[in-house]
Amino acid sequence: MTHRKIMEALSGLLLGMFVAILSSTVVANALPTITADLHADETTYTWVITAALLASTVSTPVWGKFADLTSKKLLVQIGLIIYVIGSAIAGLAQNPGMLIGARIIQGLGAGGMTALSQVIMAAMISPRERGRYSGYLGAVFAVATIGGPLIGGVIVDTSWLGWRWCFYVGMPFAIIALIVLQKTLHLPVERRKVTIDWGGATLITAAVSLLLIWVSFAGDKYEWMSWQTGAMVGVAVVLTLLFLLVESRAREPIVPLHLFRIRTLSLAVVASVLVGIAMFGATTFLSMYFQLARGETPTKAGLMTLPMILGLAASSTIVGRIITNTGRWKVFLVTGAFSLTAGFALMGTLRYDTDYWLAAVYMFFVGAGVGMTQQNLVLAVQNEVRPEELGVGSSVVSFFRSLGGAIGVSALGAVMGDRVAIYLRDGLAALGVHATASGDGAIPKLSSLPAPVRTVVEAAYGHGAADLFLYTAPVACLALIAIVFIKEVPLKTVGALHQRATAEARA
Template identity: 45%
Template structure:
């Protein structure tokens, strides 16, 4: 079949011949490659989520309480900022080589983090972990796009999506288990190494992609510098704003200015570059733009609920960290079921738009359900709400990437895929910051209202900043007031999730139902 007839109308097919996929893989070979990609994604996503539970223990042993937030932020920062660059470099140097480089960086930095004897050592290792994780987050989707045609890709991409969700949700639970076990917190970093090594071996043996022509070996270093710099400034602002410094302060203004200047520089450089990191013509592709916006909104919803739901469960409901982690299982099961099922149905029917539309409705419904929670709510209601959100996320995450890949020419597959992943991660950081700001402001208002200048106002204020254990050790009257304040603040947080879901819903409604290509 003529490839031009299979592409989206209006797309150009220059350089298609140089990008033809290799001879067809058998179903068994595809499944074996998929296992390697899933292992890589599992290890990389676990790294970003597993450390949260171990942070108090790590800081207690290594010292450096003032740099605690950086242990989590360093990886998130470099992962998000480097994602678009990995995609373009794979166009130049090849998917397989870049994937293996990302694995080597990840393995080396994980071992280094596990042997850290001080906070500076750990922060440097986490910084490089994020760089490797950025590659392992984006490249599996790109490699899958090289190996499997869009029409068949849904059944496989659903498994990748389920791994992302399971690792994100299960990481804190695994981290708590390791910290409490004789293995200790260092195994939060060591445990991912064997999986990464197996992934390296599988990809080395099975993945065979053609080398790209030497004439295409051009790297837009200026564009990469501007994009990474702008993304880093935004991530620093979102990660540290409201914690290390006030939102309305000199550091915030400086970061906003740096991000704006570098963003403008990226636009100017990318318009003139021969091989841009983010090709400007992608932003004239409606599906790419809508997919990026919807992915950002989905990222905000996912990371927002995952970060702040445990606070409700541990402080308001009084559950232990392990029990609160178990309460996320309905979300994991919902995401796993929806991701795999929607992928198979997309491959069978060729219709994909219905899934993100339905998924965003479920996300909004899930947040609506969570707004009914209070101190006396049944945990069944919590399970129903997070299951709805999990089902919605499973219907959205991988389908949005698949739709984007299907709507761009093969020459742009890597750039478009990594860009959508980038916007999802950036949306997640924005969601954490937005949910956190809303919760903090509402919490302070609640405490001020309950204190009312009384003699117990200092107890209330100190109680809010304490750990769940410290809060539940407060005198009964103060404890009840603090828990009520948290309950009301969490209601506002969950309410914020609904308009975000509405934005995602309206965005996906504008998608055009472009038929999935049967050829690569």
């Protein structure tokens, strides 16, 4: 395929990817307004995000397996349709239960688009050339990840729109992506008559769901070290062992266990979990830092995260082209993981009154690190798996990155809540204010606080966010160690469809 034909085919795919990422980020700044309007509690606040992330995570391996068995184009279009249906229901939600159910539907569709975008790219484009086009995917990811909260903030701050448009805003992009994909994406369909491993799909869904439910409620509904933790983790372990048993005997397993004999895939999975924890877990709380530690509006808080967008977009685009020209990729994985570690370590020094230009530099380092690691971990795996297992190989990496992100959001959120409570109590005590004045864990409204108390609250959230970033740095460092042990294998110069056609011709 010529560069022009590839870009035409990718246009609808990139739009779909934008929609998928946007769905999980655009509600971040709108959540306080949404929960207040629906008379919801803090549990709803958490689950509006967690429900979509949970559905996206558990469905990723299933989408990847289907991609190896049937039409990839049809699957990504089904994912877009599911997303549109979920978005429409979410925008019409009249109660918390309806909203969370709609977010699950949204997550199922978004999971399909996220998993299939990487698979379709790998089918069309050789690993050597893929770096160039992965840069475009990384740029879209950057804009949607950091731009989502900005768009959500503008919607909330615009009185005649309202929070429901946070769910409607992605629907036109999804519909346009459907039309563009129908006209531009033309892939040969190779259907195989096989039995789907529904047992494995059910077990992995149940195990991951239980694990994420545990992490979401631990530290809030019950202590981390409690009988509830023991019961939920114990059952999750049993379900995981049953899943491994079923997969070892299935004719067409959802996750072929022999893939983990590939050293690159095993190390990439470890690194992806850790990068997911760092990337999703820490960056989720950036908006909270700017709004509660620095007193900014939702819109301005989104704008202030732009250095991270620039770092991610620039690094993924430039590095992608360099990889295509040179064929070297490991040096950028190592550099990216180092940049991620250094960026979070530096962000651990932030306070409520830190000069913004310093925060901007630190965010740029984090963004550049994400841009160099996220796409290239998938590239390293795609370069070594067989063409007929391209979908499941790619989705395994995406699955573990999302799983790490879900765990990171919940665990680091609990850490931040604990640290903020401690700093609030100490700060208020220094003012002679009784500790119960720090409230019951609800998010404070800064404009209603007296000046001395407001300064204490801003300082508490600034220091609490910095602690969270500091705790994330060792996680990123562990990802760096895993990446160092990945062996650099020369990138193949033909795409998966070509590889399969050549193999069949020889046979």
